[in-house]
Amino acid sequence: MSPAAxxxxxxxxxxxxGIKGGIVSLATGELIxxxxxxDTPQPATPKAVTKTAGQVAAHFDYRGPVGITFPGVVKHGTVLTAANVDPGWVGESLVDLTTPVMPGAVTVLNDADAAGLAEARFGAGRGRDGLVVMVTFGTGIGTALVHDGVLIPNAELGHIEVHGEDAEHRAAASAKDRKGLSWEQWAERADEYLQKLEALLSPELFIVGGGVSKxxxxxxxxLHLKTELVVAQMLNNAGIAGAALAAVEGIEKS
Structure with a gap:
């Protein structure tokens, strides 16, 4: 008899x-x-971040699979890019580093992918078939592609060119503040970016998140899109919920 899921x-x-964690119901995506x-240690070196992640895990009375998100491309458990943390992460196996301080088998994935997976399963994209594209507007632009509930990992589509410029330099939420743009001016840039994604991917649904979604x-x-667009629902818990899902589904497991 196979063990119960x-x-x-x-x-x-x-x-x-910050490094945050929680126990997640796999039926609802809500925190238990x-x-x-x-706070994320500074500098955010592999050793320091691993220690802090272990402290977060130790706060909970839990044994079982663990999912961990990372703000960069992660492939087969290894970090390939690290834009907002210490560059010493590149080439490091996040699985190997964190397994000794975690209460179970570790699966790792990109943070935007985790948020998109959670929104597609539990949030604004729940019950939608076909290609769902989540876009988070923050310091950069994060993207996640989920097709019929299955994540297509590491889609770094925030870096496509718009008017010959990296899209996130033009249209990330940080660009609004950096360039002193009005909401109308920034929305025009976000619209141009989303229209380009729409032309490339023809999704069934866009979900937009990040701080500006508030x-x-x-x-x-x-915005002037043909594709339906909705606002993310899970906010700060999306990454945790998506990581928990990845833990039991083996996404990007080494």
Whole structure:
């Protein structure tokens, strides 16, 4: 008789400013109990971040599979890019580093991928077939592709060119502040970027997230897309929930 599928898993979301974790219901994507967060150590070296992630895990009475997100491309458990953390991460196996301080088998994936997976399964894209594209507008532009509920990992589509320039330099939320753009001006740039993605991918649904999604009324109505677009629902818990899902589905497992 095969063992019963787990009803919960543990997720840790490693970010540039904080490392947070929680136990997640695999039926609803909701946290079971509270989320726990510790500031990301500076500098965010592999050794320091691994120690902090272990402290987050130790806060919980949990044994079982663990999913961990990382703000960079992760392939077969190894970090390939590290834009907002210490460059010493590149080439390091996040699985090998964290396994000794975690309460179970470790699976790792990109942070935007985790958020997109969670939104597609539990949030704004729940029940939608076909290609769902999540775009997070923050310091950069993160993207996640989920087709019929299955994640297509490491789609770094924030770096496509728009008017000969890296899209995230033009249209990330940080560009609005850096260039002193009005909501109308920034929305025009976001619109250009999303229209280019639309032409390339022809998705069934766009989900937009990031800090600016909290002020969606100021810019989403200014977009001109043929594809349906909705605002992310899971906010700060999306990465944790997506990491927990990845833990039991073996996404990007080494």
């Amino acid at each position: 787990p009803d919960r898993a543990f997720g840790i979301d490693i970010g540039g400013t 109990g509270d989320r726990f967060r510790i 002020k969606a009324d100021k810019w989403v109505p200014r």
